[in-house]
Amino acid sequence: MASLELAGVTVTFGGLRAVDALSFSVTSGSIKGIIGPNGAGKTTLFNAISGITAPESGRVLLGGRDVTALRPFQRAALGLSRTFQNLQIFGDMSVLENVMVGAHPRLHSGWLAGLTGRTRDEDQRAEEVAFQKLSMLGLETRAADLAGSLGFADAKLLEIARALASEPQLLLLDEPIAGVPPADQARIADIIREVNGAGVTIVLVEHNMRVVMNLCADILVMNYGARLAEGEPAVVARDPDVIAAYLGPEARHA
Amino acid sequence: MKPQPLPAVPDSKLGGTAPSAARAARFSPSAQSRQRIRFVGLAWLLFAAWPLVAGNDYILSLGIFFFINLLLIGGLNLVMGFGGQISLCQAGFYGLGAYVSGVLAVKYGVPPLLGVLVATAGAALSALCIGLPALRLRGDYLAMATLGFNAILSVLFSELVSLTGGPNGLANIPPVSLAGFKLDIASRFFWLAWGVSGLMMVMLSLLLSSRAGRALRAVAGSEIASGSMGIDPFRSKLAAFMFSAACAGLAGALYAHFNQYASPETFSFATSVLLVVMVALGGWGRYWGPLFGAVVFTAVPELLRKFQDAELLVFGAGMIVVLLYLPTGIAGFGTYLQAGLARLRASRRAS
Numbered sequence: 001m002a003s004l005e006l007a008g009v010t011v012t013f014g015g016l017r018a019v020d021a022l023s024f025s026v027t028s029g030s031i032k033g034i035i036g037p038n039g040a041g042k043t044t045l046f047n048a049i050s051g052i053t054a055p056e057s058g059r060v061l062l063g064g065r066d067v068t069a070l071r072p073f074q075r076a077a078l079g080l081s082r083t084f085q086n087l088q089i090f091g092d093m094s095v096l097e098n099v100m101v102g103a104h105p106r107l108h109s110g111w112l113a114g115l116t117g118r119t120r121d122e123d124q125r126a127e128e129v130a131f132q133k134l135s136m137l138g139l140e141t142r143a144a145d146l147a148g149s150l151g152f153a154d155a156k157l158l159e160i161a162r163a164l165a166s167e168p169q170l171l172l173l174d175e176p177i178a179g180v181p182p183a184d185q186a187r188i189a190d191i192i193r194e195v196n197g198a199g200v201t202i203v204l205v206e207h208n209m210r211v212v213m214n215l216c217a218d219i220l221v222m223n224y225g226a227r228l229a230e231g232e233p234a235v236v237a238r239d240p241d242v243i244a245a246y247l248g249p250e251a252r253h254a
Numbered sequence: 255m256k257p258q259p260l261p262a263v264p265d266s267k268l269g270g271t272a273p274s275a276a277r278a279a280r281f282s283p284s285a286q287s288r289q290r291i292r293f294v295g296l297a298w299l300l301f302a303a304w305p306l307v308a309g310n311d312y313i314l315s316l317g318i319f320f321f322i323n324l325l326l327i328g329g330l331n332l333v334m335g336f337g338g339q340i341s342l343c344q345a346g347f348y349g350l351g352a353y354v355s356g357v358l359a360v361k362y363g364v365p366p367l368l369g370v371l372v373a374t375a376g377a378a379l380s381a382l383c384i385g386l387p388a389l390r391l392r393g394d395y396l397a398m399a400t401l402g403f404n405a406i407l408s409v410l411f412s413e414l415v416s417l418t419g420g421p422n423g424l425a426n427i428p429p430v431s432l433a434g435f436k437l438d439i440a441s442r443f444f445w446l447a448w449g450v451s452g453l454m455m456v457m458l459s460l461l462l463s464s465r466a467g468r469a470l471r472a473v474a475g476s477e478i479a480s481g482s483m484g485i486d487p488f489r490s491k492l493a494a495f496m497f498s499a500a501c502a503g504l505a506g507a508l509y510a511h512f513n514q515y516a517s518p519e520t521f522s523f524a525t526s527v528l529l530v531v532m533v534a535l536g537g538w539g540r541y542w543g544p545l546f547g548a549v550v551f552t553a554v555p556e557l558l559r560k561f562q563d564a565e566l567l568v569f570g571a572g573m574i575v576v577l578l579y580l581p582t583g584i585a586g587f588g589t590y591l592q593a594g595l596a597r598l599r600a601s602r603r604a605s
Contacts, residue, residue: 050482072481082482090475092539093468097283101472105484107465111493114464115457123284123463144281166484 002064003028003170003201004049009058011041011048011225018044020225021058026170026218028063031192031202033216033233035209037245041225042205043085046172049203050082051075062170077105079169083159083176085205091148095139098147098158099130102165133161136191153180160191170201177208189215213237221245287463290541291456297545298452305441314440318512320552321447322505327532327551328454328544329501334530335539336462337494338474339389340397342526346404347377347499349411349521351506356427356516357417366430370507377503378496385495389488404523411518423517430511443512450508454501459541461497470494474539531573537583546584 002025011019018041026032034042047053049060051072059068067075081102090098103126109119134140137157142150150158160176173192177185189211196202206212212219213233221229221242229239236242301317308314330344354376355369364372388399412421419425429438430446437443461467472480473487480487510516528551536547550572555565576583582590 052478052481071486072478073484073486076482076484084479084482088476088479088482090472090479092475093471094283096281097468097471100283101468101480101483101485104465104469104472109465111461111466111497114461114466115497117456117460119460119464120284122465126465127282127284162483 002026002061004203005061005064006049007059007061009045009048009055009060011044011053011055017225019048019055022222022225022227023058024220024227024230026201026203028201029196029199030218031196031204031216033212033219034203034205034222035207035212035219036222036228040222042222043174044225045222046082046174046203046205049172050080076166079166080172081163081166081168081170082172083156083163083174085174085178087152087155087159089147089150089155089158089162091146093147094143095145095147095150095158096127096130096134096143099133099161099165100126102133102162103129105166129165130161133164136164137161138187153184156180157184157188160188164195168200170203171195173202173204173206175206176204177206177211185211283463287459290459294452294455294459298448298455301448305444311440314444315512316552316556318440318444318447320548321451322509322512323532323551324451324544324548325454325501325505325508326529327536327547328451328458329498329505330529331533331536331539331544331547332458332461332470333491333494333498334533335537335543336467336474337470337491339491339495340393340530341400341495341498342397342523342530343384343400343404343407344498344502344529345521345523345525346407347381347502348506348509348525349407349516349518350380351377351503352510352516352521353411353418353424353506354503355507356424356510359428359511360424360426361417366428366511367432370430370504370511373507374500374504377506378500381496381499382492385492389491389495401523401526404526408518408522411521418518421518423515424510425515427510427514427516429514437511440512447508447512450504462541466490466493471539528569531569535569535572535576535583537585538581540583540585543583543585550584
């Protein structure tokens, strides 16, 4: 069963086709890597999947259900979560509260319950979940700090912790390793593997080839918004079109 | 997901080392909220001494206006400080509450207490109607739309002469009766304003540490990320706008029945702008900010009564000082000092 399926998705900005009639699917329980040169449309693709950008044509299916018309929060309620390449943390909230926000789809209380103080048990649960995710990412000592005070690498880890707090079925990770000190890179890769081992389907955009090749059984290479190649890492790495896109057309003849 | 070893969580049923109460309060937002509510209780106990301290009815009534202003500014701080939305029609909702309750009592003989409830609900309902289209706008556009709404209300207050009394104002508004007890003098009405504003502070604290409050603050932090976390930003903003309007409507109704008179200029958009300034002076998105904002808004015009409108000068200068030097407002002054001292110590250690 495909956890995620795209059928002919096109996203245009003015005259630019950022994603061009792209179709692919992600098998439930797998890790799919998406690579491509800068400007290939990877982040736009993530925005189309999570509902932030509406595609001009084509369909997005989550677990077989057409979600093309659904807004981002409705897709999140169906078990989709994501991180952002250009960090979108809630800077005025504590690190712990950021992760508690991630647990939003799993909690139920509304405004009236909030105003009348009938959310104590739920808040307690959310705190425990958030602590668990923070310690998984090694951020638990920063729990009480303002999220805006975190450095870049820690903020990246916070994005992952927040995305995990909803216990998603499908997780989109937008460059989780870029900008993280080498010492932490292996740890994040381990966490991705562990999360996937628990049954979460993952789509990973990342520039670090070694990590992508190691983690993913299946890679999609994008260029100018379209599919350039798709398949196993070893096959993709030998593909002459891929080599040309990354190293320039001359490399093909080298 | 594999079960992870949990660190010590306050009140945890999972065993582990029990953290000290202070550490738990530092980490847990809900424990922080309970701590905050204890402080509210303490502060309101202190405020309860105001009738003893106040030498005359004039001073006592300043206490009442402080509570009314607190309702206005506290509600606005939820939308602007915590929700990140610009609203320039808080005075409009204030006037709506005053006129709804006042007109119901004067023209239709509705019991004032019932009128206060209708006014509160009516303000929230009008916020729903104006919020449905307006809250789809952002930033400056939302500011303009809410400003326009305040202007429309101001015109209605002045022009519906047969109902509102027009520019001459609505006079002879009867006082509130509570269980056959007429709250017609300041020393009695004080307790109603005291109780209602304290209740609002408690509700705000509870809300801010709940799922709905976290969602609202997340929307202010990043609308895009909040959507991806399963939050409907529009609903969150709309609910905050309605609660804020309900606070203003309640404040207006209390004002009308205490003052027993209401006139349109009190509820002009100029007042809305001043209320925004008070939110900023007190501290954007600071829980205790509105308390300071309400003190300034109540006390400064009285202190400068001799100098006619000089308070505008003071408010303007205060706003500039806050924007330039104290972005966290008066409520953030403590943390600001702490941070400054820490920097000083660090630089001393470095040299």
